Amino acid sequence: MGAKPFHPTRRTRATLRAAPVLVALALLASACSASTPVGQVGATLSAMDGTVTLDKVLSPAPVAIGSVGAALGHKLVAVVLTVHSPTASPGKFAAIYTNSKLVDSSKLAHIGKSTAKYKVFACVAYPPFSSLGAGQTATGCVVFNVPTAATPVELKITGKANADWKIAASAVQPGTAPSPIAKAPSSKVPLTEGGGTTTTIVGGLPTTTAAPGTKPAGETTTTRSATRGTTSTTTAKTSGSPPAHSHRHGVTKVSRIVTVTPRGASVGSRVQILGRRLTGATEVTFNGVAARIKKDMPGRIVVVVPEGATNGPVTVTTPSGTITSPRSFVVF
Numbered sequence: 001m002g003a004k005p006f007h008p009t010r011r012t013r014a015t016l017r018a019a020p021v022l023v024a025l026a027l028l029a030s031a032c033s034a035s036t037p038v039g040q041v042g043a044t045l046s047a048m049d050g051t052v053t054l055d056k057v058l059s060p061a062p063v064a065i066g067s068v069g070a071a072l073g074h075k076l077v078a079v080v081l082t083v084h085s086p087t088a089s090p091g092k093f094a095a096i097y098t099n100s101k102l103v104d105s106s107k108l109a110h111i112g113k114s115t116a117k118y119k120v121f122a123c124v125a126y127p128p129f130s131s132l133g134a135g136q137t138a139t140g141c142v143v144f145n146v147p148t149a150a151t152p153v154e155l156k157i158t159g160k161a162n163a164d165w166k167i168a169a170s171a172v173q174p175g176t177a178p179s180p181i182a183k184a185p186s187s188k189v190p191l192t193e194g195g196g197t198t199t200t201i202v203g204g205l206p207t208t209t210a211a212p213g214t215k216p217a218g219e220t221t222t223t224r225s226a227t228r229g230t231t232s233t234t235t236a237k238t239s240g241s242p243p244a245h246s247h248r249h250g251v252t253k254v255s256r257i258v259t260v261t262p263r264g265a266s267v268g269s270r271v272q273i274l275g276r277r278l279t280g281a282t283e284v285t286f287n288g289v290a291a292r293i294k295k296d297m298p299g300r301i302v303v304v305v306p307e308g309a310t311n312g313p314v315t316v317t318t319p320s321g322t323i324t325s326p327r328s329f330v331v332f
Helices: 010-034
Strands: 038-040 044-047 050-058 074-084 100-104 109-111 137-147 152-157 163-166 197-202 205-210 220-224 231-235 256-261 270-276 283-286 289-296 300-304 314-318 321-324
Touching (some): 038 044, 050 152, 074 100, 100 137, 109 137, 256 314, 256 321, 270 314
Antiparallel strands (some): 044 050, 050 074, 074 137, 197 205, 256 270, 270 300, 289 300
8 A cells, every 4th residue: 555645734834834944043043142252351252353352450440640530439440452453354443442341240231431531540551442454453441430349240342243251350450550740849948037147257347147048037237347447237127927017817718629529420420529618618510500519518518410510610609709629520
């Protein structure tokens, strides 16, 4: 007897039609799961238009003198990357800032920022990432603004090919802080109040003069000439003593802003204004926009960056007048 001809059911026909699609989806999922190389700090992985090496992770990363610092309650983390373009074609790495994400210990992801805004001291020698010619290599930094208590645990880069670096705690190192600016020694010679006179015998007659850097305190100096026998008398002014009409205790003590920290922050962030005689402040403005005062103390005021604030000076109104910050505040 011959075999019966095969007549597929409706369900079997549907399964056969769906089989190529299922196979394609399985292959795509397999390719995606295997397309992201993973490594540790120091590893070179395929990413962007070529390969990227994660050289260092700096935390905290101090900024250069005069640069914008981290937001209040945050710190800067800088990653040092070396990018390599393919030997046969140029590579485009300018988007590495926006295509980089740092995951912290709280599982929060932070978008990378260029060192043009946060001038991290350890990264000032590196130029910004850009396009490279075939076979070229460049080293640079990407900066992240993360909460102070968090630690970096993972760096991800997307674009052309994805890369994922796991960051062990032992691989994180503190950044180099800038050296303080040394003050030039003073060349002024202090004046001595009172005394400091020298008597010299000229032709058998005494001559009294003030020593260098000193002034006699209200004393009379008599000089005699050995040849003509004439006498001249002068009275020196008292050094260091105020005039009779001056009242030292009547000098008005004025308020002063020494610094604003951080020097830049986003709307809603807390900012500290450090200075002298700030008690009783009635208003604080950011480039003319009034801010809410959280704390008011003689040497410190804590405020919140107001909605609508723009780059410009910070002013504080106190009972002795309105004072202005020495530097402009940056809103980002």
